[in-house]
Amino acid sequence: MIENIEADETPKVRFSSEDYRERLLEFDAAVCEAIAVGQACAERLEAPAISYSTYVFARICAHAQAMMCAAPKSRWAKREFDIWDVSTVASHARSILEGYLLFRYLTDAPDDLDTQCAYVQVMNLYDCMKRIKILPHVLSGEEIEGLQEQAKEITARLEGIKYFSNLDPKLKKDLLSGKFLMITPQKDLIANLEIDQAEFDFFWNYLSQYTHVLSFTFYRIEPNGRGTGLENDFDRGALCMVMDFCTNFLVAAVDRLVEIFPEAADSRKGINSKFSPGPSKNLPRQAKRDRKKRRWS
Secondary structure, three states: OHHHEOOOOOEOOOOOHHHHHHHHHHHHHHHHHHHHHHHHOOOOOOOHHHHHHHHHHHHHHHHHHHHHHHOOOOOOOOOOOOOEOOHHHHHHHHHHHHHHHHHHHHHOOOOOHHHHHHHHHHHHHHHHHHHHHHOOOOOOHHHHHHHHHHHHHHHHHHHOOHHHHOOOHHHHHHHHOOOOOOOOOHHHHHHHOOOOHHHHHHHHHHHHHHHOOOHHHHOOOOOOOOOOEOOOHHHHHHHHHHHHHHHHHHHHHHHHHHHHOHHHHHHOOHHHOOOOOOOHHHOOHHHHHHHHHHHHO
């Protein structure tokens, strides 16, 4: 995928409107399957890391849904016009990318309970420390003190876990300070998943440019073309590239979830997968009946 972008990020390959529609349809099918499988796996008691992975998967699906709603020509949203700009999907695409790493980190965790507990407690501490740092303007001093007390309790739990105590001292220090969400370094995780590091770095940096208002987003705006929201070769090609990338990760995430919950495989029916809420075509029969009742009530 990277080979389609030159140094000036102009697509080498011209993607037609038909090419775009094909990629939109493929991504649509992947999103439908992901939501259907995710709902089929709900409300199950599992090992700690696996349990949390289903929540991460739900967030991946939420970003995939939002991306489908934002994508030009999507059947998921009714609107009077489309915005052909990479920034409409960039933040959601980046979230799918980072969400997939966290999802695989949790689903691929060692089976022993000691390690699984360490994985979860590290996440708990990270979350607690982030709330202490970010929320002082919206939480009372008493609530912040409560979070600080929780952080102390989580730290004590971690220090009592043999797996955690055997980690590298510097890594332990960083984890106890709430610096990292995952015990495994990101580069190691990427290597373990056989993801090309250069490709990951490219997409992460590229999507980050369009998530923020940086030079990539406005230096090469063209009248009635690139960067204006009107349909044009560059933005159509960039959207195709990003959708291809996200489709691959979404399919891989569903494949992994089905490995853990084989019975959920029956929910994979491409663009015809059933789930709720969602487009009318994808609603189960009862959900369709309920929607009609609400319209007439």
